[in-house]
Amino acid sequence: MEQRITRVKAKIKAARISHQMPSADDLPARVSGVLAVLFLIFNQGYLATGPVRHEPTTEAIRLTRLTRALLPQDGEAAGLLALMLLTEARRPARVSSGGELVPLAEQDRSAWDTELIAEGHRLVRERLAAAGVAPGRYQILAAINAVHTSARDMRDTDWSQVLALYDQLVRLDPSPIIALNRAIELVGNTGETACLICRRA
Structure with a gap:
């Protein structure tokens, strides 16, 4: 990092x-880069091997809250904050007592943080x-993520809505x-096959 600076x-x-x-004209491109870095910081903690590293995830959420407060009209800042909150809400059920990752379908949903979920849902509706x-x-x-965290059980997931959202996402970001x-x-949206992004936790 010192060398890069x-x-x-x-x-x-x-x-x-x-x-x-x-x-004002420079901000959109710069904000996009800032949000990308914040998401990387969050994932650095959340997707770490073994237990979740709380410091990066907590700091990423704090900075994203600050970014949204400074740019209240920026939809992507609000979207990223909602994404982080809904992902972080599942953290207590993400790793087993033995330190192994627990797939979304097998997580104890009663352990999810309902306050973070409520805040994330509010941002999505907004x-x-x-x-x-x-x-x-x-x-x-x-x-x-709001669709997934709305379901009390994996079998209750509205897979048609998830697929419709992915259709939008593919048009916007056609990455592999x-x-x-x-x-x-599309092939297995019966509740037994969850999306890779969501299955990872």
Whole structure:
């Protein structure tokens, strides 16, 4: 990290890039990068091998809350916060007492954090109510997680809604992993086959 910072400083100095506050037109591209980094930080803690590392996930959620407070009209900031909250809500049931990952279908849903789920659902509904604004990647992923956390049992999951959301996501982000998740939903959306992103915890 120190080497990267040193290289960036040298590049700024060599290119004579002036230090100034970004204009309103500069913000969308910069916010997108900030949200991507926050999501990486969250995943660094949440997807770590073994027990969840609380420090990165807690800090990522704190910074995402701050970003949303500074940019209340930014749908993706709200979407990312909702995604993090709905994912973090499942943390108590994600790892067994032996330290093994527990698939979504086998998790004890009574152990999920209902307050985080309620807040995440509120954010998702808030974004769905935003008229004339197409949802972004984080908003759609949050909506998928909202469907999963709405079901009291894996068999109660509204798989048609999950598939419809993946259809939107594939059009927005046609990456191989997203396309694979959609294909899995299409072939086996009976409750026995969950999406890879959601199965991982």
